[in-house]
Amino acid sequence: MYRILEKEVLSDVTKLMVVEAPHVARKAQAGQFVIVRIDEHGERIPLTIADYDQEAGTITLIFQEVGKSTMHLGTLQAGDTLATLAGPLGHPTEVANYGTVVCVGGGVGIAPIYPITRALKEASNYVISIIGARTRDLLFWEDRMRAVSDELIVCTDDGSYGRKALVTEPLKELLEARGPEIARVWAIGPAIMMKFVSLTTRPFNIPTIVSLNTIMIDGTGMCGGCRVLLEEGAQFVCVDGPEFDGHKVDWDNLLARLAFYREEERLAVEHWEHECRLEGVLKEQGGA
Amino acid sequence: MSPLTQRERVKIPRQRMPEQDAVVRRGNFNEVALGFTEELAIAEANRCLQCDRPYCVEGCPVEVLIPQFIRALREGDMVGAVAIMKVKNSLPAICGRVCPQEVQCEIRCVLARKGQPVAIGRLERFVGDYELAMRTCPLERKLPTGKKVAVVGTGPAGLTCAVDVAREGHAVTMFESLHAPGGVLVYGIPEFRLPKSVVHAEIDYAVECLGIEIRTDHVIGRTLTLSELLAEYDAVFLGTGAGLPSFMRIPGINYNGVMSANEFLTRVNLMKGYLFPEYDTPVKVGRKVAVIGAGNVAMDAARCALRLQTLQGKDGEVHIVYRRSRDEVPARAEEVHHAEEEGVIFDFLTNPVEIFGDEKGNVRGMRCIRMELGEPDASGRRSPRPVPGSEFDMEVDMVIFALGTSPNPLVFMDASGLERTKYGTVVVKDEETGRTTMPRVWAGGDVVTGAATVVSAMGAGKRAAADINRFLANEVTDW
Numbered sequence: 001m002y003r004i005l006e007k008e009v010l011s012d013v014t015k016l017m018v019v020e021a022p023h024v025a026r027k028a029q030a031g032q033f034v035i036v037r038i039d040e041h042g043e044r045i046p047l048t049i050a051d052y053d054q055e056a057g058t059i060t061l062i063f064q065e066v067g068k069s070t071m072h073l074g075t076l077q078a079g080d081t082l083a084t085l086a087g088p089l090g091h092p093t094e095v096a097n098y099g100t101v102v103c104v105g106g107g108v109g110i111a112p113i114y115p116i117t118r119a120l121k122e123a124s125n126y127v128i129s130i131i132g133a134r135t136r137d138l139l140f141w142e143d144r145m146r147a148v149s150d151e152l153i154v155c156t157d158d159g160s161y162g163r164k165a166l167v168t169e170p171l172k173e174l175l176e177a178r179g180p181e182i183a184r185v186w187a188i189g190p191a192i193m194m195k196f197v198s199l200t201t202r203p204f205n206i207p208t209i210v211s212l213n214t215i216m217i218d219g220t221g222m223c224g225g226c227r228v229l230l231e232e233g234a235q236f237v238c239v240d241g242p243e244f245d246g247h248k249v250d251w252d253n254l255l256a257r258l259a260f261y262r263e264e265e266r267l268a269v270e271h272w273e274h275e276c277r278l279e280g281v282l283k284e285q286g287g288a
Numbered sequence: 289m290s291p292l293t294q295r296e297r298v299k300i301p302r303q304r305m306p307e308q309d310a311v312v313r314r315g316n317f318n319e320v321a322l323g324f325t326e327e328l329a330i331a332e333a334n335r336c337l338q339c340d341r342p343y344c345v346e347g348c349p350v351e352v353l354i355p356q357f358i359r360a361l362r363e364g365d366m367v368g369a370v371a372i373m374k375v376k377n378s379l380p381a382i383c384g385r386v387c388p389q390e391v392q393c394e395i396r397c398v399l400a401r402k403g404q405p406v407a408i409g410r411l412e413r414f415v416g417d418y419e420l421a422m423r424t425c426p427l428e429r430k431l432p433t434g435k436k437v438a439v440v441g442t443g444p445a446g447l448t449c450a451v452d453v454a455r456e457g458h459a460v461t462m463f464e465s466l467h468a469p470g471g472v473l474v475y476g477i478p479e480f481r482l483p484k485s486v487v488h489a490e491i492d493y494a495v496e497c498l499g500i501e502i503r504t505d506h507v508i509g510r511t512l513t514l515s516e517l518l519a520e521y522d523a524v525f526l527g528t529g530a531g532l533p534s535f536m537r538i539p540g541i542n543y544n545g546v547m548s549a550n551e552f553l554t555r556v557n558l559m560k561g562y563l564f565p566e567y568d569t570p571v572k573v574g575r576k577v578a579v580i581g582a583g584n585v586a587m588d589a590a591r592c593a594l595r596l597q598t599l600q601g602k603d604g605e606v607h608i609v610y611r612r613s614r615d616e617v618p619a620r621a622e623e624v625h626h627a628e629e630e631g632v633i634f635d636f637l638t639n640p641v642e643i644f645g646d647e648k649g650n651v652r653g654m655r656c657i658r659m660e661l662g663e664p665d666a667s668g669r670r671s672p673r674p675v676p677g678s679e680f681d682m683e684v685d686m687v688i689f690a691l692g693t694s695p696n697p698l699v700f701m702d703a704s705g706l707e708r709t710k711y712g713t714v715v716v717k718d719e720e721t722g723r724t725t726m727p728r729v730w731a732g733g734d735v736v737t738g739a740a741t742v743v744s745a746m747g748a749g750k751r752a753a754a755d756i757n758r759f760l761a762n763e764v765t766d767w
Contacts, residue, residue, distance in 0.1 A: 041560075042568050068565075086466075087510065217555060218475075221532055221697075221698060222475070222531040222550050228542075256650075
């Protein structure tokens with residue numbers, strides 16, 4: 001069992017948790033992920049590590065409530081425990097001094113792009129960061145990102161904060177204005193965002209690293225459910241990734257695979273909401 | 289009552305295993321073979337002729353004292369039967385259910401010549417189940433030696449090794465990457481063949497008796513490396529199995545609905561997907577499912593698919609698509625028999641060449657080619673070759689690959705000096721000891737042999753444990 005030490009509500013649907021996990025914290029590096037399971041009935045959820053503290057033996061997880069499991073996770077409080085926390089998994093980000101780099105974080109993808117941005121900054125890169133979200137409430141860690149970036153561009157789809165734009169717009173302008181000096185681009189966010197970031201950088205031929213969050217079961221190379229089609233063939237996100245060259249990913253196949261369990265995801269949410277209502281009713285009756 | 293004569297014993301028919309009806313069991317995940325009653329067990333035990341030279345024992349990878357435990361059983365001495373069983377096998381409730389007895393102990397039984405060998409496996413299961421219920425004979429442990437042993441992987445090889453090493457008084461820590469111990473016993477073999485309650489009870493019992501520590505959620509190679517284990521432990525045993533699935537190199541393998549048997553079975557067994565949404569992990573099943581391969585894993589996947597079709601109200605078909613013929617099927621005879629009884633359709637001498645998808649990226653069909661058998665290949669089986677021009681299309685909406693597995697390479701991170709074959713399996717210098725090319729590291733089970741059986745992995749774990757015990761007692765010091 002792994003204790004949740006802190007919980008922070010970043011938005012209605014975005015939560016941060018600091019979890020006691022010394023076995024993971026002592027090895028964690030930027031770009032890696034963990035598998036979390038809430039309880040005996042839970043599924044194994046891959047979550048990217050947003051931060052880690054070796055001395056305290058803790059890791060920080062940030063997640064957006066998009067389905068039953070993340071909604072359930074969001075109800076847990078400091079002091080509660082998680083049944084499973086395995087990791088760190090996947091290859092760490094290849095951090096080096098590349099020169100000038102761009103880090104793009106979209107929505108909850110701001111969480112995993114942060115440790116990568118910090119590591120790149122520590123490796124003496126000139127770091128330009130772009131963070132974006134659908135709307136102001138979904139943005140977080142602007143201060144942290146600013147602290148590890150030489151330049152920071154903030155945008156929202158609806159213009160409620162920062163520039164009214166998709167992250168690909170300022171990215172394209174940057175590439176047009178300063179393309180030759182930019183050595184690499186990292187992008188983490190929804191698959192559709194990563195697809196369009198990759199399409200944006202392709203004409204400029206700038207290596208673009210994306211971190212894929214596909215459907216996984218074990219997360220250790222056993223099931224192959226996470227496989228992604230690259231130019232060179234199928235690879236497993238859990239052990240070969242999670243970072244890949246965005247220009248080689250078959251995005252349409254990836255998006256189709258992400259949608260495969262949509263009906264079951266809907267059923268799970270329905271079942272969960274029904275259970276929550278029942279629990280509410282029982283509590284009321286018990287109190288009466 | 290005077291004891292039976294040999295002639296009388298020979299006349300007793302082999303006792304039938306009570307089973308769930310084939311139609312009923314298609315709609316549930318409960319165990320198919322219900323187990324002998326005490327009456328059936330004693331009747332079956334009475335068939336054993338107590339041969340002077342028991343060939344059956346020679347067929348057992350862990351050398352269970354078969355005539356002795358059967359003798360105790362037929363004399364009604366249950367505690368004695370358990371004690372004799374545990375000399376060699378600490379997991380009898382598991383082995384009795386999943387060992388391929390028909391090609392190991394039972395095939396060597398003198399009564400097998402008449403086609404009716406003593407049902408050794410069923411008797412073993414009876415003894416194992418009795419002990420799980422009664423706990424008459426806890427495993428004993430020698431005084432602590434102060435030596436520490438790490439066992440990586442909690443499947444059949446690791447468990448057997450851990451038990452035998454812990455019995456010597458060494459402190460054993462086991463490392464498991466998943467959230468529950470058992471390895472293939474929990475993620476691979478379905479509930480209807482090996483109930484998870486049996487696996488957990490048998491593991492818990494052994495682990496409690498011997499003070500073995502199990503650390504789940506530890507992915508060796510990531511959470512800790514082999515080098516780190518060697519710095520902390522006197523000996524390390526690798527029993528990490530063969531968990532990496534293979535896919536055919538044909539077009540269309542990434543359509544939705546195409547998956548490895550590992551994924552399908554892990555969703556069903558480890559994650560209890562058949563109980564979705566009570567359990568969070570969903571598992572889909574198609575109306576027309578093709579399972580590629582004909583090993584035990586293929587049978588398990590096909591039979592799980594049938595059950596899910598019934599539970600999800602999908603009238604459908606499940607096919608086993610196999611490139612060789614019935615004679616070459618590698619699965620345990622009982623599994624093939626059960627699969628056929630339940631309605632699995634076997635397409636022999638058939639091999640997929642391409643998978644088709646629809647506009648949403650979901651699988652909708654598969655092109656196959658007919659095969660014929662040529663000369664025997666390296667494995668001794670006649671090698672299949674395609675019949676030119678015999679392609680045909682099958683309408684399917686789910687394709688499950690059960691083509692065998694290879695060792696997961698994660699464990700070998702930071703393990704230079706550990707020699708491996710081109711198939712990714714670990715090289716052992718001597719099968720009798722399980723020693724690898726890296727000092728103080730032993731290996732056994734599927735990680736050495738590639739996908740094989742539970743009991744062969746147990747045998748390897750047992751041999752390695754014996755050598756680890758000799759090594760830690762300084763009886764042997766060279767490597």
